Amino acid sequence: MIKVNGRDREWEENLTVDLLLKKCKYSFPLIMVKVNSKYIPKEKYKDTSIMDNDDVQVIHSIAGG
């Protein structure tokens, strides 16, 4: 189990930041990702693995209407 924005989510093997964003349908371009409080730059999404019990924050800057 991992946490995504404070909510539980099933962990799976070979999960990366990039894959997690796709699975969550997090399409918005203006987001900031932290794994266990460590900031992950966009260019490292594909190479950054997410391990079981990790705490992931995906903060969207969507502004709305």
Added chain:
Amino acid sequence: MFEGSKENQKLLASFEFEPGKVEKGYTDRRLYINLSENKIEEKPIDLQVKETFTGGRGYGIWYLWDAVSSKTKWNDPENEIIFCTGPICGVTQYSGTGKTHVVTLSPETGTVNDNNVGGYLAPFLKFSGWDLLEIRGKAKEDVIIFIDGNKGKVIIEEVPGINSDTYLLVEKLTERYADDEKDKRNLSIVSSGRGAENTNLGILNVTWYDVRRRKVRIKQAGRGGTGSVFREKNILAIVTKYTGVNAGSNNAAYPELITKAGRRLTKEILELDHMQCGMREIGTVNLIDHMQNYNCLPVHNCKFGSHPDAIKIDSKVWHQRLTQNQAGDSCWVGCAMRCSHAVDGFELTTGPLIGEKVLVDGPEYETTAGFGGNCGCFDPDFILEANFYCDNYGMDTIGVSTTMAFLMECYENNIINKEITEGLELNFGNAKAALELIHQMAEGKGFGKIAGLGIRQIKKILVEKYGADAEFLQDIGMECKGMEFSEYVTKESLAQQGGYGMANKGPQHDENWLIFMDQVNNQIPTFEDKAAAIRYFSLFRTWFSLVGLCKLPWNDIEPEDNKQKYHGMEAAKVPEHVENYCWLFEGVTGKRISPEELILQSERVHNLQRIFNLKMGFGTREHDIIPYRAVGPVTAEEYESRKELYDQQLKEILKFNIKNKTTEEKVKALRDYREEQYQKLCDAVYNRRGWDSNGVPTLERIKKLKIDFPEVVELVKEYRS
């Protein structure tokens, strides 16, 4: 149609004035017109009003408060329609500074309404010498009000028998009032249309001249029926002419501060927008993809938050349809955001202009989501045609589409039928019937006569005349305070439910938009967090309307490192842009302001607006209740569509044993819980705002805000709990 012949007009009144001198962003005077008496006057802005309410909507609400009694109705002559500028309005070195704010009593809500709109009106008004244009009374026949800011002249001309629809009217008026092609850029026209005459959903269109396209462009003051007030007063158009806008037009105190803020923002927009929201490419319609992906796109009267056919109206489609790289897409001079996109040469297939190839201003996100998702018509051509005709007729695309979605659900539930709709098959997805209904609404004919009343009045008719179930209609009729919801599904965001329900004028997103901070980012989990966000952001957004700004350059673009430098709610404030606003305010007015003082300026106006609602018989807790469709699943069908999510919530949050329970039992259990949550949120927000448990500002709060004028105190005392 209007022939542009000056001989046909009858001059009713003429007024000469000293062309305006703007001093540090203000002119300190208002242009007052009484159409019943053909009177035009200059009036001062009192110093106390300036110091208390800052400008713009703050002025508008105060002078309207002064003009009407608690018995005044929207269509009484004493109701005023007030066009407001603001001290920062008209700055050409910073993006998004051309907004007009319009204040009047709404035909939908019966109380004070405010709208903001782009186009060149407010800057031209101010540079002509007027902080406000205040119109009272009612003309006997249609009139045009012409304000020549350079010559210092205002005239009222009677022009009976002219078609009020915007598209052709503003072209003709531009030809008529401009001296030559070059002079067209010096005009801004306010108009509406026949839809505003025949419905409660009237809008105002405000123009600017697109020099590159050689076309008149329009933006809309859309919500609450402001255009219906305009046409009720028999105003065909207001034409403002001003030549000579430049970077010094505001006679700013410290221009270097304005330049500093402007350079910083423009650099961000040019370097980052294509990687962020893409406002310069497609504008607000970029939101369609994200609302669909995050289950917030209104589908079938907000039953659902996404739909497989949404791909037919997503941002890729609009990127192809919207004409790209048009410098004329800035709705005020110097705006680098340039988000007022348009489709050129669109051929109409219905209505009075059938076969014409027209320019469609838009579509914006709300129009696309409303007609596309909420009415289930995932067809770009339909959306463009509906967009065009609503603008042309002077009708609100949000109000019309949300009302239509409600009627479609009523039709599918046999609450209304072909007999009642006079033959229209109003199923979700029936674009042909939807277009026919738009034309009928504009004409005030057929079923359009009922549809044009808006959801609150339609519900009453369906219950009283056709025996419909009042409770079900209350659940699915997406209105609050009489105004239709704008186009977001809020079921999974308690904060946005409150943002809509506790907004002063009704459920429009310009007071609060917290869905992602709440539902997706989970940054405001407690009631106290949500209340703090609802208080702060509603006040921060109010500030734009006091000073004449557009909201979009605040957070539809942000510094690249905003999220690394700042966290949580602080990051959502975009602190460097707040700093820009402080620089702008000081740069123009000469008064140094802190971010906290900026909020205080708003709080005075926000509280007065709440108290204005009290004056008109609203403004208490019961009026902040929203339909359950905005809170959770009303029907078994809705519950089943997100069964996994709702089952999980029942099990984990409520410890509710779902085994062997019917869907209806689960719907009820979830409803009991969610309605209780909403009430707790109201308590937290009222407390945070310094209001009592009935949602009324306390005497202590209004004294602290220095808005304890005798009539305000007297009114609040009546409601003390």
